Amino acid sequence: xxxxxxxxxxxxxxxxxxxxxxxxxxxxxxxxxxxxxxxxxxxxxxxxxxxxxxxxxxxxxxxxxxxxxxxxxxxxxxxxxxxxxxxxxxxxxxxxxxxxxxxxxxxxxxxxxxxxxxxxxxxxxxxxxxxxxxxxxxxxxxxxxxxxxxxxxxxxxxxxxxxxxxxxxxxxxxxxxxxxxxxxxxxxxxxxxxxxxxxxxxxxxxxxxxxxxxxxxxxxxxxxxxxxxxxxxxxxxxxxxxxxxxxxxxxxxxxxxxxxxxxxxxxxxxxxxxxxxxxxxxxxxxxxxxxxxxxxxxxxxxxxxxxxxxxxxxxxxxxxxxxxxxxxxxxxxxxxxxxxxxxxxxxxxxxxxxxxxxxxxxxxxxxxxxxxxxxxxxxxxxxxxxxxxxxxxxxxxxxxxxxxxxxxxxxxxxxxxxxxxxxxxxxxxxxxxxxxxxxxxxxxxxxxxxxxxxxxxxxxxxxxxxxxxxxxxxxxxxxxxxxxxxxxxxxxxxxxxxxxxxxxxxxxxxxxxxxxxxxxxxxxxxxxxxxxxxxxxxxxxxxxxxxxxxxxxxxxxxxxxxxxxxxxxxxxxxxxxxxxxxxxxxxxxxxxxxxxxxxxxxxxxxxxxxxxxxxxxxxxxxxxxxxxxxxxxxxxxxxxxxxxxxxxxxxxxxxxxxxxxxxxxxxxxxxxxxxxxxxxxxxxxxxxxxxxxxxxxxxxxxxxxxxxxxxxxxxxxxxxxxxxxxxxxxxxxxxxxxxxxxxxxxxxxxxxxxxxxxxxxxxxxxxxxxxxxxxxxxxxxxxxxxxxxxxxxxxxxxxxxxxxxxxxxxxxxxxxxxxxxxxxxxxxxxxxxxxxxxx
Ligand SMILES: [Zn+2]
Numbered sequence: 159x160x161x162x163x164x165x166x167x168x169x170x171x172x173x174x175x176x177x178x179x180x181x182x183x184x185x186x187x188x189x190x191x192x193x194x195x196x197x198x199x200x201x202x203x204x205x206x207x208x209x210x211x212x213x214x215x216x217x218x219x220x221x222x223x224x225x226x227x228x229x230x231x232x233x234x235x236x237x238x239x240x241x242x243x244x245x246x247x248x249x250x251x252x253x254x255x256x257x258x259x260x261x262x263x264x265x266x267x268x269x270x271x272x273x274x275x276x277x278x279x280x281x282x283x284x285x286x287x288x289x290x291x292x293x294x295x296x297x298x299x300x301x302x303x304x305x306x307x308x309x310x311x312x313x314x315x316x317x318x319x320x321x322x323x324x325x326x327x328x329x330x331x332x333x334x335x336x337x338x339x340x341x342x343x344x345x346x347x348x349x350x351x352x353x354x355x356x357x358x359x360x361x362x363x364x365x366x367x368x369x370x371x372x373x374x375x376x377x378x379x380x381x382x383x384x385x386x387x388x389x390x391x392x393x394x395x396x397x398x399x400x401x402x403x404x405x406x407x408x409x410x411x412x413x414x415x416x417x418x419x420x421x422x423x424x425x426x427x428x429x430x431x432x433x434x435x436x437x438x439x440x441x442x443x444x445x446x447x448x449x450x451x452x453x454x455x456x457x458x459x460x461x462x463x464x465x466x467x468x469x470x471x472x473x474x475x476x477x478x479x480x481x482x483x484x485x486x487x488x489x490x491x492x493x494x495x496x497x498x499x500x501x502x503x504x505x506x507x508x509x510x511x512x513x514x515x516x517x518x519x520x521x522x523x524x525x526x527x528x529x530x531x532x533x534x535x536x537x538x539x540x541x542x543x544x545x546x547x548x549x550x551x552x553x554x555x556x557x558x559x560x561x562x563x564x565x566x567x568x569x570x571x572x573x574x575x576x577x578x579x580x581x582x583x584x585x586x587x588x589x590x591x592x593x594x595x596x597x598x599x600x601x602x603x604x605x606x607x608x609x610x611x612x613x614x615x616x617x618x619x620x621x622x623x624x625x626x627x628x629x630x631x632x633x634x635x636x637x638x639x640x641x642x643x644x645x646x647x648x649x650x651x652x653x654x655x656x657x658x659x660x661x662x663x664x665x666x667x668x669x670x671x672x673x674x675x676x677x678x679x680x681x682x683x684x685x686x687x688x689x690x691x692x693x694x695x696x697x698x699x700x701x702x703x704x705x706x707x708x709x710x711x712x713x714x715x716x717x718x719x720x721x722x723x724x725x726x727x728x729x730x731x732x733x734x735x736x737x738x739x740x741x742x743x744x745x746x747x748x749x750x751x752x753x754x755x756x757x758x759x760x761x762x763x764x765x766x767x768x769x770x771x772x773x774x775x776x777x778x779x780x781x782x783x784x785x786x787x788x789x790x791x792x793x794x795x796x797x798x799x800x801x802x803x804x805x806x807x808x809x810x811x812x813x814x815x816x817x818x819x820x821x822x823x824x825x826x827x828x829x830x831x832x833x834x835x836x837x838x839x840x841x842x843x844x845x846x847x848x849x850x851x852x853x854x855x856x857x858x859x860x861x862x863x864x865x866x867x868x869x870x871x872x873x874x875x876x877x878x879x880x881x882x883x884x885x886x887x888x889x890x891x892x893x894x895x896x897x898x899x900x901x902x903x904x905x906x907x908x909x910x911x912x913x914x915x916x917x918x919x920x921x922x923x924x925x926x927x928x929x930x931x932x933x934x935x936x937x938x939x940x941x942x943x944x945x946x947x948x949x950x951x952x953x954x955x956x957x958x959x960x961x962x963x964x965x966x967x968x969x970x971x972x973x974x975x976x977x978x979x980x981x982x983x984x985x986x987x988x989x990x991x992x993x994x995x996x997x
Contacts, residue, residue, distance in 0.1 A: 634884025692723020
C-alpha cells in the first residue's frame, strides 16, 4: 500500500499547487477504490491523502493536534475558502468573542456577526469499527477542494469546516489491520478480541468531561481553546437491522439546563439532513430515536453545556467493509422512538431490507454532511447570533458574584488542585485567592457547564405514555465531580481581591533523612510507587509519632533516596513533611507485583483499570486466560486484579445469554476464545491459599464468591424493583483496616448494578471485615443520579476484605475506578494492592 501513495505524493509536489486539476482524488492517490466492498484506507493513508490535499489545494489546511496514545499524529483539516483560511487568526478571534461576549457593545457584536464565519466541527470514527465516515471524509474533502460551482464556493465562504476523519487513529489502524488480516476467512468483518482504543475502547466516547485520554485532551484543546466552533457534528454508526440513519432531533429526555437555541439549531440542521436524504431517494431516515439529549460524557454532548450546537448521526453498519444482506423479517425497532419497525411520523419511509454496504454508509453520511454545511452557510448570521445569545444567557443565569469555591485546605488538596486544573482545561475561567482557594465564577460562558459538573444530578423522569414507565437513562446518570473525586467544592460569593488562577507546581523538599506522606489522596500512590523504585519506605499500621507529631495509620515514610526518586512525580497540591527518621513501629513497605486479568471479550473496564494502575505507577502485568491457567502465580504476583466482568465471562469467555435470545455474535479465532475454566479457577484459589491477594472489582466479585465459596453473597441480586443507572451513592467506611486507611468516614461510591453484599460469620480459619456499607435509611443512599428501590441495598456491605489460607481477598462491590472518573475511591484499590505485600 505504501508505494503508490508515495509515488503519488512525489508527483504532487511537482504539480502546480493552486491548480485544482492537480488535486488527486482519494482513489487515484491511494491506488484503491475508496468505498468499494472489502476496501478500506487506514489512518496513515488518510493522513497522507489529506497532506497531499493540503499541498495541492488552497482550501485545505492540515493541522496536527497532538500525538495519540500509540504515537500517531492526530489531525484536523480546516476546509474553507482561500480567503477565510488566509484570515484564519482573525476569524478565530471573532469566534472567541462570540463565544464570550462579555464587555462588548451591541454595535460591536453586530459587527462580529457580520464579519464572522460559522465554525463547523465534524468528528468521525471515534468508534473504530464505525469505519464509514473515515473514508467518506476523504471523498468529501476532495469534492470541497475541487468544486467550481457557485453554491459550494458560497458555502466555503460562509463556513470554516473543521474535519477530523478519525479521532481515534490508533483504533482505526488496529481495526483496518485486523480486517485486512481476516479477509477471505470466516472471521472476515468480525470483532477484534481486544480494545480498539489501547485503554478505553468504545468508552473513548465517555471521557469528555474527565479528559483522561490523550485524544480527548487534544480535541478538547482544539475545540475549547483554539477554534470555539458554534456547531459540532459527531458521525457514528449503529446496528445493522434497524433504521438506516439517525439524525437529530434527539429522543427524550433532554437536560433542562441546556439553552433551547441549541436544540433549535440542531433540529433545523437535522430536518435538512432528512430532507436532503429523502430527496436523494435514501430511505430509512429516522429522528427522535434512542439517542437522547442528556448526559455530558460524549464528544459533542459535553459541548451542549458550553453553548455549542452538538449533533449526532448514526448510520446502519455493514460488517466493517463487507456487505450484509438484511432480510425484511429481520428488521426491527430499537425501543425508544420506534417500538415496532414500520412507518411513523419520525420514520416516514422505512428501509425495506436488502444488501447494505460500505458505499451506502458513506453515501448517507456524505448527504448528511453536505446538508449540515448547507444549513450552516444558509444560516450563517443566525447561527452566530444564536451562539452569542446562548453565551449571554449562560452569563446572565447567575449573579455577577455567584461562584463555587474549591478550598485549598482540604483532606485531599491534590485532588482539589486536580479539579481546578480540569476545569481550566475545559476552558473555564478560574480565580485564585491569596490563601490558595480557587474560585469559579458562574457568570461566565461555561457557567452552566460548571454548575452541571459540580452539583448533584436528578434525572428527569420523562414518560412517553401516561401511566407507563419513565424513559430510562442511555448511559450513566451522575457526573458530580466533587463527589467522584472525593473533593469539596461549595457555592460561595466571589470575594473582592482575586487574581487569575494558574496551576502552582508542587515544590517538595528532598534534602532530608525521611519524609512523612499522610494518607487519603489517591495521588500519593504516584509518589509511593516512584519512591519504592529508588529507595525504601515504611507504612504505619496504627497511629505512630515522628517529627514531634502523630501520624495516622496508612502514613508512608519515604527515606531520602525514595523521596528523590518520587519528587518528580509530585502533582500540584501535594506536600510531605520532613521527619528525622521513619518510626520503627512502621512496617517496611514493598512495591506490589500486580497482575491484571484480561478476558478476550475486550473489556473496557480492564482497559480503564490498566490505565489507572499505570498512571499511578503500579506497572500492572496483563494476565490472559492461558497465563492464569498455567498456575504458579505466586512466583510473579502479589496481587491479581479482576476487572468488572461477569462471572460467566470470566469462567467461559462467553456472556450470559438470555433464554430464547437469538443474538448471533461472530466467532473469534480459537486462540482468542474461552475463559479461565476449571484450571484457571483452581490456579486463582491456589494463588490466594499460598499468600496472594485477589482484588475483585464489581461484577467479578460474584465469580470469586462462587469459586472460593466465600461467606459472602450478593444480597441485591434478586431484589424486586431495584434499578440504577451509573449513580453516586453514599457509603460509610469502617476504619481500622489497611484497605480503608486514610479514607474519610463517608465516601461517595459509583454504582451501576444490583450488587451489595451480605456476609455471614465464617469459621475461625478466616477473618472477614466489612470495609464500607450503605446507610441504614434507604432515603440516605442516593447522592446523585437515578435509582429505584434503595431498600434493596440499604445497610448492606459495599466492600468486604477477607483472609483466605495464607492470602487475602478484597471484594469491591462498586465501580471503584469507573472510567478513571472516580479518584475518590481509587484508594480502595491502591490500598488493597499495598495490603498484598503486608505481613
Ligand atoms: Zn459510535
